[in-house]
Amino acid sequence: MCAVSDLGSEASGMSGTEWGRVDDERNVYVRTADGERWVGQYPDGTPEEALALFTDRFDQLAFEVDQLVLRVNAGKTSPDEATEVLKTVKTKVADAHAVGDLAGLIGKLDALLPVIATQREARKAERAAKAAEAKEAKERIVAEAERLATGNDWRDGANRLRELLDEWKALPRIDKAGDEALWKRFSTARTAYTRRRKVHFAELNEKRESARLVKERLVVEAESLSSSTDWGPTAAAYRDLMQRWKAAGPAPKNVDDALWKRFRAAQDAFFGARDSANAAIDAEFAANAEVKEALLVEAEALLPVTDLATAKAAFRDIADRWDAAGKVPRDRIRDLEARIRKVEQAIKAVEDEQWRKSDPEKSARADDMITKLEAAIAQVEREIEDAKAKGEERKVASLEENLESRRQFLDMARRAAEDFS
Structure with missing residues (x-):
């Protein structure tokens, strides 16, 4: 494109190419559609060297234009930036002190205008789509925040609101009015939730403090009963204390644990002493249980009843000896009493049947x-x-x-x- 041609140079005393020429005084001109334009002078060199200097400048411009074309077509620069660069390079080409097809370079640059326009529309559509997505996401965030603001999930709700705030910050802004309106709703929901949460925990702390006072009194009462030997009434008193303890609700955790430890220690001391006393009594009553087991053998031998009068007389004697035998260990009372009652009921059933028939x-x-x-x-x-x-x-x-x-x-x-x- 920029090769030097010596055609007619010797006859005219000038050197030139398709796009420019050098006169005898080493002035260099570029040919354009509007005619020749002086671009410089190179007095110290040959015409060829003078022309080569300015064609090299053109080659540098052409390289710059080609790079811009590649970047724009590849979408590596924004439409606004590409437009500014295009204007700068176009001015640079139009005023260039270079020899070459400057009009061709201008044509390449002008060909980028529709490309940039298309990219601008695409960017605009992309921004609109992202704005719509951001608006939808922010509306979802606001809706969830408003739902949390009316709920009572004080732990997970606070964590979720922090996550929603992080999600909001990561989203791009939408139109100013819409963004401000959504942010106001989001901020209001967070504020409402925070205030209700503070009120809740203030009330909870008040209740826990009240529970602490109640439980401290219960512990003192439990400890005062721990050495009692009045087993029945004291056991009932401990059951009442336990119900009052549960009804008091939780105190602050570290205090609650300490008070419960004292309460349980008092309970364990009393019931441990009672169990030891009952164990001693049960050992004493073990012999009575053996006597009653022998009486049961006699009583159960009366069944089935064949002679009512004889069976009644025999059972009365067994019942008298049963009462005289005394108490038995607590874990034996139920089964022994159940067996003697079974015999008694069987005899009574026979008696009732006879009476029914003879009424x-x-x-x-x-x-x-x-x-x-x-x-x-x-x-x-x-x-x-x-x-x-x-x-x-x-x-x-x-x-x-x-x-x-x-x-x-x-x-x-x-x-x-x-x-x-």
Whole structure:
């Protein structure tokens, strides 16, 4: 493009190329669409050296233009920056002291304008999309913050609000009015939550302080009972203290743990002493349990009852000896009492059955019922015969159904009467 041509130079005393020339005084000109333009002078060298100097300058400009074209087409510079650089380079080319196709370089630069315009629109669309995404994300953050602000999740809620704040900071700004409106809602939600949280913990601290005072009194009371030997009432008192302890609620944790340790120590001291005393009593009562086990063998041998009077007399004697045997260990009371009660109930059941069967009032009522049913059956039988004589078949069927029902009742009454005979 910038090769030097000597065509006609010897005849004219000048040296030149397609894009420029050098005169005898070593003035260098560049050819443009508007005519020649002086670009410089190189008096100390040959025409070729003079022309080469200014074509080299053109090559440097061409390289700069080509690099700009590559960067713009690759999208490595923003549209605004590319526009500014384009203006600078274009001015530089237009005023360049160089020899070469300066108009071609201007054409390359102008060809970048629609490329930059397209990139600007793409950037604008991309910014709009990101702004829409950011707005949606911020609206989600605000909605979640407002939901947390009305809840009572005091630990996880505070952590989540901090996370939401970090998410907000990482998002790009949207339009000023929209951004400020969403931030105001977000900030209001955080403030409301923080205030409610402070009130909650203030109330909680107040309740814990109140619980501390109550539990300190309960501990003193528990410790005063720890040496009591009045086992029953004191055990009941400790159960009441435990219910009051639970109802008091939690005190500050370190205080609560210390008070509970003292409370349990007092309880353990009392119940440990009671258990030791009961163990000594149980050892003393073990012999009584052996006596009652032998009496149970006698009592259970009375079953099944065949002679009620004999069984009753024998059980009365066993019961007297049972009472005389005295107390047994606490862990034996239930099973021993259950076995003796079983024998007693079996004898009573036989006695009740005999009484039921021999009850004169029930026997009289059963006999009276039989008499009435027999009279009623005889009456129905007469009515059936009368209806048959008159040919009243429907009445006959109804009366026969009634007769069958009364005969069933009569059978039941006779079986009941046999039980009382």
